[in-house]
Amino acid sequence: xxxxxxxxxxxxxIFGALAFVTSYQNQQQSEGNPYGKDRLxxxxxxxxxxxxxDNIILPDELDEKIENEEDFxxxxxxxxxxxxxxxxxxxxxxxxxxxxxxxxxxxLEFDDGFSQFGIEGTPTLIHYENGEEVERIYGAAxxxxxxxxxxxxxxxxx
Numbered sequence: 001x002x003x004x005x006x007x008x009x010x011x012x013x014i015f016g017a018l019a020f021v022t023s024y025q026n027q028q029q030s031e032g033n034p035y036g037k038d039r040l041x042x043x044x045x046x047x048x049x050x051x052x053x054d055n056i057i058l059p060d061e062l063d064e065k066i067e068n069e070e071d072f073x074x075x076x077x078x079x080x081x082x083x084x085x086x087x088x089x090x091x092x093x094x095x096x097x098x099x100x101x102x103x104x105x106x107x108l109e110f111d112d113g114f115s116q117f118g119i120e121g122t123p124t125l126i127h128y129e130n131g132e133e134v135e136r137i138y139g140a141a142x143x144x145x146x147x148x149x150x151x152x153x154x155x156x157x158x
Contacts, residue, residue: 041108043079052092053079057103059110062117065103069131073100073154076117076124078108083140084123091125091146098150127153 033040033048034056040048047053057065057074065072075091077084095102107113107122114120118133126136127149135153137145151157 035106035109037109041080044106044109047079052088053104055102055104057105059105059113059116062103062105062113066128066131071127071129072103073125073127074103074105074117076105076107076113076119076122076126078122079106080108081122087123087140090143091123094143094146094150098155100150100154125149 033044034054035044036058062074073095075088077088079085092102092104105113105117107119117126120138123140124136124138125146126133128134135149137149
């Protein structure tokens with residue numbers, strides 16, 4: 001009986017140590033992140049070194065742009081979304097090529113953004129003029145659709 005108790009305690013200690021180490025590693029990886037949060041989801045941590053995800057916008061910054069009635073474009077995404085992981089490598093570099101300042105809003109980290117900004121799902125690309133939404137693409141689309149969005153809607157080249 002003593003052997004079973006000792007074995008059980010050893011297993012609990014091992015799992016506790018693994019949980020602590022994993023939590024500590026995630027906290028270390030999250031340190032100094034652009035989200036201003038102490039803890040991030042692992043999928044977000046995986047994007048921290050990816051240059052495609054450099055232009056993160058936080059909820060307060062987005063609110064300020066809307067209140068200031070600015071013209072801007074936001075890509076609402078989740079790094080846990082399979083469609084986003086297919087769309088991001090297409091639309092983010094495309095925006096860079098067209099010299100569009102594309103802001104990225106991470107809904108995995110800030111899920112209040114779904115209700116706050118009227119987002120039904122990811123990916124969603126929205127262009128705002130004077131702080132008001134003028135056009136959106138919801139869900140994954142093909143490359144010509146994103147080119148049309150950037151050229152005609154964002155840049156106004158018809």
